[in-house]
Amino acid sequence: xxxxxxxxxxxxxxxxxxxxxxxxxxxxxxxxxxxxxxxELSAPFRTERIDKIVCIESRGFLFGTPIALELNAGIVPLRxxxxxxxxxxxxxxxxxxxxxxxEMHVDAIEKGDRVLIVDDLLATGGTAEAAAALVTKMxxxxxxxVFLIELSFLNGRSKLGGHKVHCLIDYDGE
Amino acid sequence: xxxxxxxxxxxxxxxxxxxxxxxxxxxxxxxxxxxxxxxELSAPFRTERIDKIVCIESRGFLFGTPIALELNAGIVPLRxxxxxxxxxxxxxxxxxxxxxxxEMHVDAIEKGDRVLIVDDLLATGGTAEAAAALVTKMxxxxxxxVFLIELSFLNGRSKLGGHKVHCLIDYDGE
Numbered sequence: 001x002x003x004x005x006x007x008x009x010x011x012x013x014x015x016x017x018x019x020x021x022x023x024x025x026x027x028x029x030x031x032x033x034x035x036x037x038x039x040e041l042s043a044p045f046r047t048e049r050i051d052k053i054v055c056i057e058s059r060g061f062l063f064g065t066p067i068a069l070e071l072n073a074g075i076v077p078l079r080x081x082x083x084x085x086x087x088x089x090x091x092x093x094x095x096x097x098x099x100x101x102x103e104m105h106v107d108a109i110e111k112g113d114r115v116l117i118v119d120d121l122l123a124t125g126g127t128a129e130a131a132a133a134l135v136t137k138m139x140x141x142x143x144x145x146v147f148l149i150e151l152s153f154l155n156g157r158s159k160l161g162g163h164k165v166h167c168l169i170d171y172d173g174e
Numbered sequence: 175x176x177x178x179x180x181x182x183x184x185x186x187x188x189x190x191x192x193x194x195x196x197x198x199x200x201x202x203x204x205x206x207x208x209x210x211x212x213x214e215l216s217a218p219f220r221t222e223r224i225d226k227i228v229c230i231e232s233r234g235f236l237f238g239t240p241i242a243l244e245l246n247a248g249i250v251p252l253r254x255x256x257x258x259x260x261x262x263x264x265x266x267x268x269x270x271x272x273x274x275x276x277e278m279h280v281d282a283i284e285k286g287d288r289v290l291i292v293d294d295l296l297a298t299g300g301t302a303e304a305a306a307a308l309v310t311k312m313x314x315x316x317x318x319x320v321f322l323i324e325l326s327f328l329n330g331r332s333k334l335g336g337h338k339v340h341c342l343i344d345y346d347g348e
Contacts, residue, residue: 009260011259014259015259025258028251030248031247031248034249035246052203057232058253063239065235065236068202069205073205074204085188086197108203
């Protein structure tokens with residue numbers, strides 16, 4: 001377990017009773033801790049060619065953006081429907097109750113682009129799976145998923161199609 | 175006018191007919207252009223003490239995060255109601271039709287903190303004004319606003335209480 005763990009704040013009963021939320025605002029509020037997290041998240045990819053960093057709205061923007069600068073890669077934001085201004089493709093995915101969707105600009109990924117998909121946290125994996133579907137549909141290659149935190153007891157990795165997963169902080173029980 | 179202007183894409187009729195949207199995804203998709211924008215946005219503050227970078231959800235996260243790393247400052251996300259997990263303060267502001275609101279964690283700003291407020295674009299200034307109100311309420315000092323783009327024909331600066339404004343790209347007419 002990395003020393004960064006102590007910068008994560010547990011918030012009980014958010015977003016609903018019985019859930020303990022892992023709050024990353026206490027980590028990004030500390031300049032040294034945040035800089036360290038970006039270095040550690042980027043480290044495995046420094047010797048690889050990475051073309052695009054796909055960042056999932058909106059906490060994924062906080063981590064994906066500086067990783068893109070570290071790795072000299074372009075940034076591709078994935079957003080909820082209706083937010084991106086240009087022509088998009090959409091992928092719908094199941095939630096516990098109902099469905100949700102992510103959109104990506106049609107020209108954001110070129111065929112053969114090597115891509116990292118970045119978000120703050122891996123829970124059940126539905127959103128990350130949708131991101132990979134969009135990247136693959138446009139001919140991109142998912143080199144790895146990158147998360148600050150993994151809630152491994154939710155087994156989100158099982159949805160990630162055997163792709164590599166790089167994460168710094170693991171919680172293996174509630 | 176900076177050379178970065180050519181990386182901004184005009185999208186007609188978004189989010190509604192008659193509006194030409196300034197799309198920054200084409201800039202952040204280009205690693206050199208994005209890196210240059212972060213350098214230029216950070217430049218005026220390198221010799222000042224900046225404690226916190228207040229980033230407005232969600233495109234403000236894309237620019238505020240790397241600026242915080244450049245200036246060795248903490249990141250404070252401002253979000254729409256209900257998104258932040260810990261105890262918040264809220265500021266409501268007027269839209270063309272109805273109202274909207276921004277929230278900030280109560281412990282995100284300490285009294286006397288010197289703050290930059292970052293967003294991708296200054297339009298009518300309502301959101302930026304709300305951000306300044308939250309910072310000031312917690313005892314922070316707004317050192318400057320920082321925007322990649324200003325739509326100066328909308329005169330958003332008039333709402334910003336005489337604070338400094340640093341922006342790279344100005345559009346002075348529709």
